[in-house]
Every structure is written in structure tokens, then in C-alpha cells.
Amino acid sequence: MPHAPAGRRSTPSTSQLDHVVIGGGVVGAAAARSLAARGEQVLLVEQHDRGHEHGSSHGATRISRMGYTEPDYVTLTQRAWDAWAALEAASGRTLLDRTGAVDHGRPEVIDAIAHALERAGVPFERLDLDEAAARWPGLAFEGHVLAHGTAGRIRSAETIEALLDLAASDGAALRFGVRVTGLDDHGDTVTVHLDDGIAVTTPSVVAAVGSWAPTLVGEVFAGRGASLPAIRVTQEQPAHFPSHLPDDAWPSFVHYPLDGGDVYGLLTPGEGVKVGFHGIGPVVDPDARDRTPVAAEVERLQAYVARFVPGVDATAPALISCLYDNSPSDDFVMDRRGPLTVATGFSGHGFKFAPVLGEMLADLATGGVPHPRFAL
Numbered sequence: 001m002p003h004a005p006a007g008r009r010s011t012p013s014t015s016q017l018d019h020v021v022i023g024g025g026v027v028g029a030a031a032a033r034s035l036a037a038r039g040e041q042v043l044l045v046e047q048h049d050r051g052h053e054h055g056s057s058h059g060a061t062r063i064s065r066m067g068y069t070e071p072d073y074v075t076l077t078q079r080a081w082d083a084w085a086a087l088e089a090a091s092g093r094t095l096l097d098r099t100g101a102v103d104h105g106r107p108e109v110i111d112a113i114a115h116a117l118e119r120a121g122v123p124f125e126r127l128d129l130d131e132a133a134a135r136w137p138g139l140a141f142e143g144h145v146l147a148h149g150t151a152g153r154i155r156s157a158e159t160i161e162a163l164l165d166l167a168a169s170d171g172a173a174l175r176f177g178v179r180v181t182g183l184d185d186h187g188d189t190v191t192v193h194l195d196d197g198i199a200v201t202t203p204s205v206v207a208a209v210g211s212w213a214p215t216l217v218g219e220v221f222a223g224r225g226a227s228l229p230a231i232r233v234t235q236e237q238p239a240h241f242p243s244h245l246p247d248d249a250w251p252s253f254v255h256y257p258l259d260g261g262d263v264y265g266l267l268t269p270g271e272g273v274k275v276g277f278h279g280i281g282p283v284v285d286p287d288a289r290d291r292t293p294v295a296a297e298v299e300r301l302q303a304y305v306a307r308f309v310p311g312v313d314a315t316a317p318a319l320i321s322c323l324y325d326n327s328p329s330d331d332f333v334m335d336r337r338g339p340l341t342v343a344t345g346f347s348g349h350g351f352k353f354a355p356v357l358g359e360m361l362a363d364l365a366t367g368g369v370p371h372p373r374f375a376l
């Protein structure tokens with residue numbers, strides 16, 4: 001595709017479109033931004049309002065950290081760390097507060113993270129329980145403890161705005177409150193049907209629809225002999241708790257309790273310390289969920305917080321409701337068949353990679369090969 005001249009471009013008419021990006025969560029916003037920055041003519045379509053709270057991307061904060069046990073993901077976090085700085089420079093906004101992160105709990109997990117970080121050359125520290133408690137009085141520690149500085153807190157709502165603004169300034173058209181009702185695969189092109197009666201035919205669709213991927217694109221991929229892995233959509237319910245401590249007392253943290261499970265937490269300035277059990281919520285239909293909290297899980301979260309997060313008031317949770325699009329392996333799913341690219345399966349850990357995911361999807365949509373780990 002030829003590159004348009006640099007600078008502000010006019011909104012593409014549907015006859016000139018190179019790509020329709022479906023989904024205005026962080027992944028769709030990042031894909032639209034990366035494509036538009038390459039001079040591609042892009043239309044982004046989102047069924048809900050800009051900044052809506054019905055999917056996986058809403059809320060003011062997310063954790064960015066390099067603490068994975070798997071080298072593939074550590075490598076991607078290293079790419080992402082640089083990509084966040086580049087996105088901040090391009091947008092002129094602070095998007096990442098570099099607070100550092102601490103992991104603790106099951107020794108075998110912490111030791112595997114240490115091993116993966118060591119192999120990747122990521123600096124980290126091991127602390128004993130007394131050292132950790134003295135450094136972070138808001139947390140109670142168990143098992144092994146590891147901290148690393150190349151981690152922090154993403155200003156997530158602001159990131160989506162930055163990506164959408166950059167996409168628009170590079171000429172992308174953004175449409176909110178418009179739902180894609182169907183896709184017709186013609187071989188080299190796809191017709192995208194919108195619920196306002198408009199149909200757009202394009203050589204490339206990027207379906208960055210997270211929890212909606214099975215219903216929107218499952219059949220189209222099946223028609224091409226490729227099956228999406230089973231995506232299990234769950235409704236998760238972390239909560240903010242009022243902090244007793246100053247803001248700079250809070251690192252991003254992940255706890256692998258000795259008796260099982262995963263817990264994450266971080267400060268959201270002005271809202272409290274967000275704490276959540278990772279990926280334990282009930283399976284839901286993303287279009288028909290009532291956001292009712294599971295009372296027993298609220299109690300379990302409060303009991304957890306009372307024991308392991310002494311720097312907050314465990315009696316006053318402000319609940320959050322959001323979706324995870326869980327793949328069977330927790331690996332992302334990003335691949336292309338003909339004119340159709342899909343992005344799903346972010347399994348509750350995709351935000352930290354957002355600017356890199358945008359680049360990977362732009363590569364795929366313009367003829368690149370998938371990351372082998374994320375291919376169908």
C-alpha cells in the first residue's frame with residue numbers, strides 16, 4: 001500500500017478504505033493507530049461509546065510488568081517497555097508511571113520468573129520477607145519475593161484516548177455506537193455490515209473484538225478451515241479499597257498464594273488500591289450479563305485483603321466488573337486468513353503489550369506472518 005504524505009490527512013471515504021478495524025478497546029485502538037501511522041486508510045467501528053465499560057479495557061489503571069515465567073512473554077514485555085516510551089513521546093502524554101513491581105508467594109513460580117528475567121537480562125532483586133515488609137508496608141508477604149524496576153502502572157483510559165487521537169490525526173475515521181452485524185467473506189475482500197444499514201467492502205478487516213470473537217468471526221474462520229481456540233468469556237470482579245498510605249507507597253504487585261490462585265493489585269490514584277483474583281469469574285455472554293457480583297467472592301476478596309494488603313481498608317470495597325477473553329492456554333490469539341485478521345484470547349493480561357500488539361496486528365493486516373505462539 002503506498003504511503004500517504006506525512007501530516008494530517010482527510011477522513012477516508014469507504015471506497016478508499018484499506019482496513020476496517022472492529023473494536024474500540026485498547027487492542028483495536030492500537031491496531032488502528034499503527035495502521036494509520038503507516039499511511040493505511042482505516043475505519044474503526046465500535047459498538048459502544050468511546051471509553052465504554054462493557055468490555056475488557058475500561059478503568060484508569062493496568063499493571064505493566066516483565067515478571068512472566070515464559071521467555072516469549074518476557075521478550076514481548078521488553079519490546080513493550082520501549083513501545084510505551086515511544087507512544088508517550090508521540091502523544092505528548094504520560095501513560096506509564098514507573099513505580100516498579102513486586103511478586104511474592106509460591107517459591108516455584110517466583111523462582112521461574114527469576115530464571116526467565118535472568119535469561120532475558122532484566123535486572124531484578126530478591127528480598128527476604130522482613131526486607132519486603134519494611135519496603136512496602138501496605139503489603140504482607142509470604143514465600144519468595146522478587147522485585148523489578150522496569151514495571152509500573154499504565155494510565156489505561158488515557159492510553160486508549162492517546163491511541164485513538166493519534167489514529168485520527170493520521171486520518172483514521174472512528175465510529176462509535178455502530179455495531180457490526182455480519183461479515184461476508186468474498187475471498188479477497190470482506191463486506192462488513194453495520195447496524196445503521198451501511199455495508200462496507202474492504203480488502204482487510206481486523207477484528208479486535210476480544211470476548212466477542214467467537215460469535216463475530218468464529219464461523220468466517222471455520223469457513224476457511226481454521227478454528228479459533230475455545231474462548232471462555234468470564235466476568236471478573238476486582239475492587240478498589242481505600243488506602244491508608246501515601247500514593248508512592250504502592251508498587252504494582254502480584255501474589256501467588258501458597259494455597260493456590262493468583263492475585264494482582266496496584267494503586268489507582270484517586271480511587272484506591274485495586275485488588276483482584278485473576279481469572280476466577282463465572283462464564284457469561286458478553287451481550288447479556290447483569291454485572292451482579294458473586295457475593296461469596298466479594299467476601300473471599302475482603303478476607304484476602306484483610307490478611308495480605310494491610311495498607312487498605314478491607315471493609316470498603318468499590319467493585320468493578322469486566323470481561324476476560326480466556327484462551328485455553330492463556331496465550332493471545334492473533335492471526336490472519338485471507339482478508340480477515342483476528343485478535344482475541346488476551347486472557348486478562350493483554351494491556352501491558354498494547355502498543356506492540358498494534359504493531360503486530362498492523363504487520364499481519366499488511367501481509368506479515370503471525371507470531372508462532374499466537375497463530376491459529
Ligand SMILES: Cc1cc2nc3c(=O)[nH]c(=O)nc-3n(C[C@H](O)[C@H](O)[C@H](O)COP(=O)(O)OP(=O)(O)OC[C@H]3O[C@@H](n4cnc5c(N)ncnc54)[C@H](O)[C@@H]3O)c2cc1C
Pocket residue numbers: 022023024025026027028045046047048054055056057058061062063064178179180181208209210211212216236238264276320322323324343344346347348349350351352353
Ligand atoms: C479487571 C481487569 C484487570 C486487568 N488488569 C490487567 C493488567 O493489570 N495488566 C494487563 O496487562 N492486562 C490487564 N487486563 C487485561 C486487559 O485489560 C485486556 O487484555 C485488554 O483490555 C483487552 O482489550 P481488547 O481490546 O482485546 O478487548 P475489549 O476492550 O473488550 O475490546 C473489544 C471491543 O470490541 C467491541 N466489539 C465487539 N463486537 C463488536 C461488533 N460486532 N461491532 C462493533 N464493535 C464490537 C466491543 O464493544 C469492545 O469495545 C485486565 C482486564 C480486566 C478486565
